[in-house]
Amino acid sequence: QLLSTIKGGKELAKHIVRCSPTLVCWHARVPLVDMKWSQIPKDIKEQIWEAVNMAFVVGQGGKNSVLASAAKKWKDFKSTLTRHYILPYTNDREKLSQPPKTYKFIEKAQWDAFVASRLSKDFESVHSQHAQIREKLEYNHRLSQKGYAGLEDQLEETMPGVEIDRSTLWKRARQDKHGNIPDPKVAEKAKLIHKMSVVHFRV
Structure with missing residues (x-):
């Protein structure tokens, strides 16, 4: 099946990684380790790419x-x-003793090792710093860890x-779950952004 790229391949790539039947458990190909993607071995990345290329004609x-x-996604x-x-079970080590049943492919x-890294003092310090930074933002968002990319995926669906x-x-x-912006200052900013986007669209 030949699929054309959309928006320079970005939308196609997201759709492939999300929907390809050959990648239902693609997470299992990548070790659950506390490192950056750039540190993941190249051969593992090649396995992911080859799995995608088997199901879709994407091209190099x-x-x-x-x-x-x-x-x-990783x-x-x-x-x-x-x-x-x-994090919800930091005081219940019994629940942390086994991988979640939802993700049976995770090796014990x-x-x-992943749990230990997330309960370490270093991770706790970084997590706390990020929370403090968010509290200081003037127009703080309500996305938690999913970020703008996660929100964009959700809206596209x-x-x-x-x-x-x-x-x-x-x-x-x-916005909250009801579609309202509780903070009056942020709500005013949202109205201004809306007006500017409408003017830009008309132009």
């Missing part, structure tokens, strides 16, 4: 986009494990065919 020009999307995956399966040795621009992301990132 799309390789970087596919691997960049895989890197983002980072989000570790964040999900940390937020939902580790890797899980134990719920609003197919609609172009998600920066102003839309900014406003949605600051």
Whole structure:
């Protein structure tokens, strides 16, 4: 199946990594370790790329986009494990003794090492610093760890065919679950951004 690229391959890459049946457990190909994507061995990245290329005719020009999307998903995956399966149970080591049943492909040795890294003093310090930085932001968003990229993925799924621009992301990132912006100052800023985007669209 030949798929054409959209937005320079970015949208195609995200769709492939999210939906390809050959990558249902692609996370299992990447070790669950506390390191940056740039430190992951090249042969593992090649395995991911080859798996994608078996299911989709992407071409070498799309390789970087596919691997960049895989890197983002890997980072989000570790964040999900940390937020939902580790930090809530810091005082219940029994629940941390085994990998989550949802992710049966995680080996116990890797899980134990990952849990230890997330409960370390170094990680606690970095996590605390990030929280303090967010508190000081004048127009703080409400995205937690999923970030703007995660929000964009979510909006693309719920609003197919609609172009998600920066102003839309900014406003949605600051809305509560009812679609309201609780902070009056932030709400005023959102109105200003909306007016500017409307004027830009008309021009």
